[in-house]
Amino acid sequence: MAEGGERAREAVGRPAAVVSVATATSRVGGLVREALFAGLFGATHLADAFQVAFRIPNLLRDLFAEGALSSAFVPTFSKVRAERGDAAAFRLARTVLGTLVAVTGALAVLGILFAGPVVDVVAADAGPAKRAAAVPLTRVMFPFLPCVAAAAVLMGVLNAHRRYVVPAFAPVAFNVVSIVGGLGLLALRWSVEDALLGWAVFVLLGGLAQALVQVPALRAVGWRGGLVVDARLRDPDLRTVVRRMAPVAVALAGTQVTIVVTTALAAGGEGWVSALTYAFRLIHLPIGLVGVALGTVSLAAASRHAAAGDTAGLDDVIRRALRLNLLLALPAGVGLVALAEPLVRVVYERGAFDAADTAMVAEAVRAYALGVVCYAGVKSAAAAFHARGDTKTPMAASLAGIAATLGVAVGARGPWGLVAFPLATALGATVNYLALRASAHRRGHRCGPGTGFALRVVAASLAMGGVAYVAARMLLHRGGPLDHGLLASAGGLVATVGACVVLYLGLARVLRVEEASGIVRSVLRRRAPR
Numbered sequence: 001m002a003e004g005g006e007r008a009r010e011a012v013g014r015p016a017a018v019v020s021v022a023t024a025t026s027r028v029g030g031l032v033r034e035a036l037f038a039g040l041f042g043a044t045h046l047a048d049a050f051q052v053a054f055r056i057p058n059l060l061r062d063l064f065a066e067g068a069l070s071s072a073f074v075p076t077f078s079k080v081r082a083e084r085g086d087a088a089a090f091r092l093a094r095t096v097l098g099t100l101v102a103v104t105g106a107l108a109v110l111g112i113l114f115a116g117p118v119v120d121v122v123a124a125d126a127g128p129a130k131r132a133a134a135v136p137l138t139r140v141m142f143p144f145l146p147c148v149a150a151a152a153v154l155m156g157v158l159n160a161h162r163r164y165v166v167p168a169f170a171p172v173a174f175n176v177v178s179i180v181g182g183l184g185l186l187a188l189r190w191s192v193e194d195a196l197l198g199w200a201v202f203v204l205l206g207g208l209a210q211a212l213v214q215v216p217a218l219r220a221v222g223w224r225g226g227l228v229v230d231a232r233l234r235d236p237d238l239r240t241v242v243r244r245m246a247p248v249a250v251a252l253a254g255t256q257v258t259i260v261v262t263t264a265l266a267a268g269g270e271g272w273v274s275a276l277t278y279a280f281r282l283i284h285l286p287i288g289l290v291g292v293a294l295g296t297v298s299l300a301a302a303s304r305h306a307a308a309g310d311t312a313g314l315d316d317v318i319r320r321a322l323r324l325n326l327l328l329a330l331p332a333g334v335g336l337v338a339l340a341e342p343l344v345r346v347v348y349e350r351g352a353f354d355a356a357d358t359a360m361v362a363e364a365v366r367a368y369a370l371g372v373v374c375y376a377g378v379k380s381a382a383a384a385f386h387a388r389g390d391t392k393t394p395m396a397a398s399l400a401g402i403a404a405t406l407g408v409a410v411g412a413r414g415p416w417g418l419v420a421f422p423l424a425t426a427l428g429a430t431v432n433y434l435a436l437r438a439s440a441h442r443r444g445h446r447c448g449p450g451t452g453f454a455l456r457v458v459a460a461s462l463a464m465g466g467v468a469y470v471a472a473r474m475l476l477h478r479g480g481p482l483d484h485g486l487l488a489s490a491g492g493l494v495a496t497v498g499a500c501v502v503l504y505l506g507l508a509r510v511l512r513v514e515e516a517s518g519i520v521r522s523v524l525r526r527r528a529p530r
Helices: 003-008 012-040 046-083 086-113 115-122 128-141 144-161 163-189 192-211 215-220 236-251 253-266 273-305 309-350 354-368 372-386 391-441 450-474 485-510 514-527
Strands: none
Touching: 003 128, 012 046, 012 163, 012 192, 046 086, 046 115, 046 128, 046 144, 046 192, 046 236, 046 253, 046 273, 046 309, 046 391, 046 450, 086 192, 086 309, 115 128, 115 236, 128 192, 128 354, 128 514, 144 163, 144 192, 144 215, 144 273, 144 485, 163 192, 163 236, 192 372, 236 391, 253 273, 253 391, 273 309, 273 391, 309 354, 309 450, 309 485, 309 514, 354 372
């Protein structure tokens, strides 16, 4: 397309790249945080207790504060801003923020008072020792919920103003606080029980920091005035957000519900909850780099097109987001399958985390990786409906995914053991994504990535995966880089991943994948002397 034509279309790749860099910084920080946690606590029943406790407020954060709120709030905010101006839009934002903080604060109080029964529901098979450790940690971390709920509203406002960098970097503040706190605990050499409690306090402080770092950017885009609490939902725009949130929460609940289910079912196995958490942290990296970045940008952009009545522009945004998702997420999933064991070994295997833990986590990584494309693609695929105000279709797709997950997790737990849970999660995400795409096709949404494009990406990914598998065997060979300390191990792994990226992009260009050529041109332009 001509240069002028490209400028006429709303950018997706470039803002998504900005969000991706910020998300990469956050996710790498999350890996460092998780590696520090693994070194301190390993995959033990106490580590399981912490993961159970953190999963409860974190689940509510993912489900309501960030997931459902973002998808219900951003389209409504964009529409109010387009029709009635900034003052009305900011009034809505202040009302949503005040009401949400009040509601999540009340939930936090209830969580503190009834921490015991909550743990019993989420981890029914935990056992008395694990439950006794999880209950006080749950009480400490429940106030994390209103902190990150506030951060989610501020993020939505900034994204609607096309300010993606600050909200994307906000989670870095959470990781910095947790890492600095964890290093302090390591230096103090506290008992494991006291160190876990200290880590929980730093999680809470990190959630507060994630909200506060966005305040200066909000002032810059024109936010003025205090919070408004509308407990009776008198504001019609607030009612619209709330009405959309319930089905959107279900629509985006697939992964979160599977986390609850797998936590409850895996709580009886020694170290299983921790192993699943460590594995999913690695999977979160490509999901964040690709899925979160594209989903954030595509929802905001599609909502603006929907508010303007531009259906063709909306479909074009989603189509390009889905193509980029397939181009980037598929090779990431294939690479994770091939390089799971050396990756887990380099990131986690030290201190209390031993070779047996590596084998267990690597098995979970391979299973989770089978669903990476669909995990990452669900947000962009659902944005095609949420931007149009259709919340029922994504809800139905999510329920189908949840049903598939439950069936496999419950039925395969006995014969398959730990691996049943990540496989069930991957299957659920796949069913959810395919149901969304089938619904879009039936409704005539012209936003599919294209069969020819998909086949070329699959071919390049599988070829790269074969090379990555051979490289993994070489890394794991006795006397190889992984046997010569952290620096050599990390260097060998980074070199392997870099070579696979170059190989994949080269193959994609040979197969005439337009987006791959665009990525290469962008990189070369940035590296060229000025």
